[in-house]
Amino acid sequence: MKLLIIEDEASLRSSIQKYLTAEGNVCDIAGNFDNAYQKIAIYEYDCILLDLGLPGGEGLDLLRFLRKEQKEDGVLIISARDSIEQKIEGLSLGADDYLVKPFHLSELYARIHAVVRRRQQKGNNIISFNEIEIDVLAKEIKVYGVTVYFTRKEFDLLLYFVSNKSKVISKAAAAVHIWGDNADMADSFDYIYTHIKNIRKKLTDAGCRDYFQSVYGVGYKFQ
Amino acid sequence: MSMKLFTQYNRVLLLIGFFGLLVIGSLFYQTLSYYLNKQIDNYLLEELLEVQDYDHKMNIHPAPILFKDLVIEYRKVEKFRNIKIFADTVFFNPKKQITESARYLKTGVKLQDGPYNVTIITSKVESQNQVMTILLVIIIPVLVLLLILLVINRLLMRRLWDPFRQLLENIKSFNLNKERPYETISTPILEFQELNNAILDISLKVRSDFQEIKLFTENASHEMMTPLAVINAKLDTLLQSNTLGKEESDTLIDLYRATSRLTKLNQSLLLLVKIDNDLMGEKETVDLMELIEDSIVYFRELIQERDLTVFKNFQAVSVFGSRQLLEIMVNNLFSNAIRHNYEGGSISIILSHEALIFRNTSNQPELDESVFDRFSKGRDSEGTGLGLSILRQISSKHGMRLTYEFKRGDHCFIVTFKPEVSPGSLK
Numbered sequence: 001m002k003l004l005i006i007e008d009e010a011s012l013r014s015s016i017q018k019y020l021t022a023e024g025n026v027c028d029i030a031g032n033f034d035n036a037y038q039k040i041a042i043y044e045y046d047c048i049l050l051d052l053g054l055p056g057g058e059g060l061d062l063l064r065f066l067r068k069e070q071k072e073d074g075v076l077i078i079s080a081r082d083s084i085e086q087k088i089e090g091l092s093l094g095a096d097d098y099l100v101k102p103f104h105l106s107e108l109y110a111r112i113h114a115v116v117r118r119r120q121q122k123g124n125n126i127i128s129f130n131e132i133e134i135d136v137l138a139k140e141i142k143v144y145g146v147t148v149y150f151t152r153k154e155f156d157l158l159l160y161f162v163s164n165k166s167k168v169i170s171k172a173a174a175a176v177h178i179w180g181d182n183a184d185m186a187d188s189f190d191y192i193y194t195h196i197k198n199i200r201k202k203l204t205d206a207g208c209r210d211y212f213q214s215v216y217g218v219g220y221k222f223q
Numbered sequence: 224m225s226m227k228l229f230t231q232y233n234r235v236l237l238l239i240g241f242f243g244l245l246v247i248g249s250l251f252y253q254t255l256s257y258y259l260n261k262q263i264d265n266y267l268l269e270e271l272l273e274v275q276d277y278d279h280k281m282n283i284h285p286a287p288i289l290f291k292d293l294v295i296e297y298r299k300v301e302k303f304r305n306i307k308i309f310a311d312t313v314f315f316n317p318k319k320q321i322t323e324s325a326r327y328l329k330t331g332v333k334l335q336d337g338p339y340n341v342t343i344i345t346s347k348v349e350s351q352n353q354v355m356t357i358l359l360v361i362i363i364p365v366l367v368l369l370l371i372l373l374v375i376n377r378l379l380m381r382r383l384w385d386p387f388r389q390l391l392e393n394i395k396s397f398n399l400n401k402e403r404p405y406e407t408i409s410t411p412i413l414e415f416q417e418l419n420n421a422i423l424d425i426s427l428k429v430r431s432d433f434q435e436i437k438l439f440t441e442n443a444s445h446e447m448m449t450p451l452a453v454i455n456a457k458l459d460t461l462l463q464s465n466t467l468g469k470e471e472s473d474t475l476i477d478l479y480r481a482t483s484r485l486t487k488l489n490q491s492l493l494l495l496v497k498i499d500n501d502l503m504g505e506k507e508t509v510d511l512m513e514l515i516e517d518s519i520v521y522f523r524e525l526i527q528e529r530d531l532t533v534f535k536n537f538q539a540v541s542v543f544g545s546r547q548l549l550e551i552m553v554n555n556l557f558s559n560a561i562r563h564n565y566e567g568g569s570i571s572i573i574l575s576h577e578a579l580i581f582r583n584t585s586n587q588p589e590l591d592e593s594v595f596d597r598f599s600k601g602r603d604s605e606g607t608g609l610g611l612s613i614l615r616q617i618s619s620k621h622g623m624r625l626t627y628e629f630k631r632g633d634h635c636f637i638v639t640f641k642p643e644v645s646p647g648s649l650k
Contacts, residue, residue: 009449015456019463080448082493084504084547102452102486105459153524168462172479181490181551189480194528216472218479219462 001046001116004028006036006062007078008054016049019105020112022166033057040066040073046116047074049108050095052081063093074115078103104173110163129162131208143206153178154199157192161212161222170219196220229380236376240369248362255357259350260326264309267328270295270343271307278332294344303338304331314344323348386410390419397426399433441496444489451489454482484607491609494551498616503545511540511549511574518553525561532569540574542640544621552617555610556581556636563587563634579638582630589629 003020007013008031017027028043030036033056040048040062048066052059063075077090080101087098096115099108117125117136125137133142134155141150141158150158160177161169171189178195200212213221274295294314307330314325327344389408397405405426407419458478461467467475497503519526519533526533542549560570560583568584593599595615600608611625618625624642628635 009453012449012453012456015453015460018460019456080445080452082490083497083502085502101448102455102482105456151524152520170459170462170475170479172483173459176483181554191525191528195524215462216467216469218467218472218475 001112002026002028002044003112004030004036004039004043004045004048004073006030006049006054006059007051008032009051016105016108019167020109031055033059033062036062037065040071041069044071045073046120047076047096047112049112050075050077052077052079052086052090060090060093063090063095067094072119074112074119076108076111076115078108104170104176106160106164106167106169106173107177109167110160110177113163127159127162129165129211132158132162132203134159134162143203143208146206148202148206150199150202154195154202157195158199161220164222166221166223168215168219168221171217172219174219229377229384232380233373233377236373244362244365244369248358251361252354252358255354259354260309263326263345263347263350264328267309267326267343267345268307270345271328271330271341274341274343275332278334294342296342296344297332298340298342299336300331300338300340303333304340306330311347312344314346316346324351383412386412386415386419390415390422394422399430404430437496437499440492444493444496447485447489451482451486454478455486458482488607488609491607491613495609495613495616498548498613498620501620503548506544507546508541508543509546509549511542511553511579512537514550514553515557515572515574515579518550518557521554522557522561525558526570529561529564530567531561531564534569534571536572537574538576540576540579540640542621542623548617548620552614552638553579555614556638559583559610559636560634576640578640580635582633582635584632585634587634590627590634592627594627595625 001024003025005013005016005020005027007016007029010031013029013031017029021027028039028045030039033054036054037057050059050062059077059079063077066073066075075095077095077098078101079086079090079098082100090098096118097111099111114136117127125135127134127136131144133145134140135142136159139150139152139155141148141155157174157178160174171192174192174195175189178192196212200210204210211222213223215221270293294317307328309326309328312325312327313322314327315321316323316325324347325344326347327342329340329342332339332341386408393406393408397403405423407423408415410416410419458475462475515535515537519535556579557570557572560581563585564570564583565586570584571580571582573580573582595611597612598608600606615625618638622641624639626637626639628637
């Protein structure tokens with residue numbers, strides 16, 4: 001994937017870049033409006049990560065420019081602004097998704113995958129990982145072609161891990177992904193353990209290899 | 224004890240009027256009676272002179288004469304006494320054939336056959352009538368005047384205090400959270416104008432302070448989001464390191480926990496500001512039953528994990544409001560009921576046209592009203608301490624009321640849809 005990170009906070013920008021640069025991904029960066037404007041005018045990206053408040057201009061203007069030029073780049077807005085109006089404005093201007101800061105990098109990556117999938121693989125909603133097939137639209141999981149029943153949350157969690165394969169996902173990130181605003185529940189971290197345990201069992205029962213790897217109680221890695 | 228200013232004023236006025244009238248009336252009566260008595264006494268003295276004259280000339284006491292409403296009596300006595308006694312009495316008026324009040328003069332006279340006591344009695348009725356007439360002629364107009372004064376007073380006072388009442392109404396309806404500012408009143412009365420202006424100043428000051436605080440909270444929370452994003456990103460990056468040991472991992476867990484708590488706290492603060500500012504999007508008709516059913520599905524794993532039993536008793540209820548806020552309310556009440564429950568416990572959800580009730584079993588003792596305060600937390604709560612105060616804010620924004628009850632060891636949170644009188648309406 002070819003990605004562009006438009007973000008004025010340098011340390012955040014570098015972290016995102018570092019996380020995303022793997023598996024043949026190419027990450028461009030831009031720290032201000034003009035820089036970003038030049039890049040999107042010249043190149044084409046699979047997904048553009050767009051911060052709204054930029055030095056030298058408003059991120060939404062870049063979005064307007066993209067739509068005016070009828071560019072097909074996917075756009076994922078990352079912003080600290082969380083008002084409904086702001087979200088609606090961004091999405092109606094053609095952004096594919098809106099992620100409110102602060103977020104986990106794994107969440108960001110999963111969202112990028114979703115954006116790119118929606119934009120590029122028209123009609124193809126199947127994600128494959130070795131013997132596992134995930135049908136994103138039908139919300140179905142097959143192991144060696146046999147459907148395995150997953151609950152909604154288990155499905156979301158597996159998709160989340162597959163999107164972040166070879167990355168360690170913290171329990172905190174997984175909890176936010178599954179529970180959203182209710183992730184502050186004291187024991188939501190423990191529930192993640194239960195979910196993972198169930199997913200593992202369902203997969204191995206279907207003859208799948210165990211791809212989950214625990215990392216000292218902080219999180220899990222799928223590879 | 225409190226009473227209206229007007230009542231108090233009237234009470235004093237009436238009391239003074241009543242006693243004043245009593246005192247003045249009786250003084251008046253006394254004086255008048257005194258002078259009239261004096262007149263009668265003079266008349267009696269004249270009569271006495273006539274009697275003495277007659278006695279002197281004739282040397283016999285006259286036969287009891289009956290004229291001019293006058294009765295003269297003689298009585299033979301041992302010793303002559305030359306003292307004149309005037310006093311009131313009653314006598315039988317031989318002319319009118321009735322008993323009347325009267326005045327008499329008693330004194331001694333010397334005749335040839337010895338000393339006599341002579342009593343001259345005359346009717347007082349006429350003079351009493353005079354006194355009464357004069358009193359009535361004066362007292363009745365005074366009474367009427369007093370009454371008119373009272374009525375005028377009442378009307379005038381009401382008119383005069385009208386701006387004050389209006390002012391009070393306006394202060395009561397003044398609400399910080401609403402767009403409507405304090406409404407001024409127009410009055411020609413200087414004192415009220417001053418009061419009005421003072422209140423206007425205060426209300427403007429309070430409003431601007433309040434706005435400032437909200438703006439400050441909003442900005443502060445927003446500004447914190449980017450550093451939080453940096454922390455999160457750095458933690459996620461650190462987590463990818465292959466050289467992570469047990470100790471570092473434990474540190475990371477704590478850091479993640481602290482960061483997500485800080486994030487949640489910030490989000491809650493922003494949410495509170497947004498609810499206060501009515502920035503939660505369009506209102507719509509929300510099917511509460513559907514919302515709760517969705518919530519049960521959403522929390523399914525948590526419910527199963529803790530082996531909780533959920534009892535449902537639903538009536539189809541829709542409310543008009545912000546879907547997002549109502550969702551937050553239901554989800555929060557639900558997650559509280561799960562969180563503060565024990566393994567194998569139960570949750571009852573009752574939805575009727577009057578109220579929505581979440582009742583859960585728990586090991587924890589009864590909560591007090593302070594759980595609804597901002598930043599109040601139970602001993603082992605890991606929440607932000609804002610949850611319930613957000614819920615209370617949401618319910619009051621929708622004209623509902625959130626209350627807590629402790630029933631036989633169970634915690635009940637009750638959202639009353641149409642509270643009749645909201646005790647907090649003036650807050």
